[in-house]
Amino acid sequence: MAETSTEGAGTIEALTLVPKAEGRQSMKDFKSDQEVRWCPGCGDYAILAAVQGFMPELGLAKENIVFVSGIGCSSRFPYYMNTYGMHSIHGRAPAIATGLASSRRDLSVWVVTGDGDALSIGGNHLIHALRRNVNLKILLFNNRIYGLTKGQYSPTSEVGKITKSTPMGSLDAPFNPVSLAIGAEASFVARTIDSDRKHLTSVLREAAAHPGTALIEVYQNCNIFNDGAFEALKDKQQAEEAVIRLEHGKPIRFGSDLSKGVVRDAATGDLKVVDVTADNESRILVHDAHAASPTTAFALSRLADPDTLHNTPIGVLRSVDRPVYDTQMADQLDTAIVQNGKGDLATLLAGGDTWTVVG
């Protein structure tokens, strides 16, 4: 990516406390000196390039950016970013990042995680980070497989998945990460695809601007253990029929010539895909990412067929304003000083009841 203006961040509410870069930045500034060691052909390369390419647009001082990850292929990500970074332990990145972000509001904190890291071993931390709405941007690389441990089924694998640990097919019903996040009170939930750099970047842009926790599910291809998992969404011809590109304020239509649309079923209140006709055109749902109720966003997240991936919405499903945890935490500290004065250690230690012994 070419050099980009550094004026963007000043207008982004979520980042007002983060110092700006002094000069112009380029993608190169965000590449670390470490050799990237993912398998050739891994979808992670595309995501890394998109993130490195997007960062100059934010124009933040790179010393005030931190990437925190857990364990898994995706979690090697921080090593390749020339920012501060921590490659922690399996599943715990949201917890560690919560401590960092809530104690340092001058930082832009990003979490990089995978479907196993975020939804299996770290499921608890993910849902609690989302409900708290800490100022974190969580990139969840979903390849529907365990890659680093060489190919076991993951919590997003389809039922019946044949893997090394499930030779007769997996029995677990998968999580839909977007549904899960909406159910966990997430204030920002989006989905994008590793190979669609333009879309991925647009989602990063919206996430960065969001005050609070943003969860971005990135469909990512593992070409070694689960190759082609998202082919239905990538192959140009198939994708036209399978992918629903959500844009706030626009009718939800897709397919060749936008022949399909999403309407609300009057009988059940649920959403369904219809062929657009002159009769029903006015009933096509207009996407409202900022709707206070999560109901419609959740219904959108359920449209996709988990096996064929047909009717998969991508884009920002939900983006609402909600109090931000770290802001409120800082406010409580300020309020405590207003109410009780700045803490005085000698007074604290003395307490109420004392007695004096004279020599």
Added chain:
Amino acid sequence: MTSQVSRTAEQADGAVVGEQRGPGGTKDVRRLDRVIIRFAGDSGDGMQLTGDRFTSETASFGNDLSTLPNFPAEIRAPAGTLPGVSSFQLHFADHDILTPGDAPNVLVAMNPAALKANIADLPRGAEIIVNTDEFTKRAMQKVGYAASPLEDGSLDGYSLHEVPLTTLTVEALKDFDLSRKEAERSKNMFALGLLSWMYHRPTEGTEKFLRTKFAKQPQIAEANLAAFRAGWNFGETTEDFAVSYEIAPATTAFPPGTYRNISGNLALAYGLIAASRQADLPLFLGSYPITPASDILHELSRHKNFGVRTFQAEDEIAGIGAALGAAFGGSLGVTSTSGPGVALKSETIGLAVSLELPLLVIDIQRGGPSTGLPTKTEQADLLQAMFGRNGEAPVPVIAPCTPADCFEAAMEAARIALTYRTPVMLLSDGYLANGSEPWRIPELDELPDLTVQFAQGPNHTLEDGTEVFWPYKRDPQTLARPWAIPGTPGLEHRIGGIEKEDGTGNISYAPANHDFMVRTRQAKIDGIDVPELEVDDPHEARTLVLGWGSTYGPITAAVRRLRTAGESIAQAHLRHLNPFPRNLGAVLKRYDKVVIPEMNLGQLATLVRAKYLVDAHSYNQVNGMPFKAEQLATALKEAIDG
């Protein structure tokens, strides 16, 4: 009333003083050197509150004191049952004392269960005050009394005061618009009033406390005050209580200074705030509620005006994770828990060892394994603290020895963590956490300087002359690595749990590098500067008693008894469990016999034997209670003679 006077066997930590007639009143007033009182009742009877109030009165009067709250894990165990008994023991004296006392001189038993659960601890001649209203046939049957212990002669060896506490309380409150049930609730205040009269306790503190506590319910405040005063007046007027007692302030026991009463958990919380101030770093506590550590979370969350951030996490792992994240960002990161929580935090402690970031892990030990005895004390997490991680993951371990000492222990833990960039384990326990004692409030200029220097710029020059920052280039003295916090330009770096190359911190799987890094991390902890072990040995004894943590009080009291009885015994107590003081090996080898009393099955003894090849004798108790001084004295005497 002989029970009120220290018996010979218990005199070792103080002399008996004579009695005198009270100057103004008609009743006798006797002077005592020390008293042990135990309040016992149902867990809903308010015994902890009663004990706390009596303690506060006693502290403000200037006695030395030591307390032992003892309560069930259930919030409201079935009423009237033995498992539901809650008690609070207080030992106070006109001189320096070390323990809550072995055997109460006075037992206040609010019901038959409280009597039955505690009578075995009372020496003959002790005073027992029972609430006769609760000694119904049914209540007595419930705890297995076939006949009334008040009538069957089984208490003949004691000085029994039969007081209808409930009836008297209800009677005293008859002018209040309260139901009988509501009025009965104040019976603990009646008991407190009676005991306050018996021991000449000041009452202003309790009156003020009740007015504040029930500020929004003035009628309840007044009712409790009325019950409290009625209890006092009952003592003064009834013929059943012919004598009251004075225990003079312990003026000579204490160095000059200003004092307050303080519990272990409160002292620990204050120590953390003080460490934050002395280090000039914001305090961040990540914690998950767990008995008996939760009070640290509660206390710190009240002090946000000190810049203290408290984070009640979704689980133990997130508690320490958030603390470690905050430490990466330059906070003084702390997590507080008990043994089960440490088990869950182990992996993150290992990460902190690998990241070499400062972090305090506070373990308020309780009975284990598993859920164990949540409200009882034990010292059985020492080996978990030492070794409970995968790989070679050395962690410094320190332990406070008294409730008030938790303050200094917290500061010392912070010193080590900040100086050596390492997680530090602090092992307190349920006895220290909830017990209390007088504490000389330190002057701020007495507190240690804990300021740290964050990395500010490059620390290494490459062969081509380029100035770079190496996150794992160490201080040659301490072997600590630089602490470069986000926001520092030019020092961007990545750290993680994968093995790192010496110096650069880049991922390295090289065999020789791993061997070097494992040894270096160990050498850093082994090289921590800790004070030499002091030995108290006035008579060149042949036997040494070595302790750690909360056994300090009982061991010291036992040693005093033995020395008073003419025995020679040396005593040493470890604050630093890892690394041990440099001179520990030499100290151990000076004695023919080393005895190590522990509230576990010999964990320190295991470490000492392994490291120094010394045949240390273990003396163990794991019944959820602290050692008794007399029991220890007997065991130590056997060791001396054996």
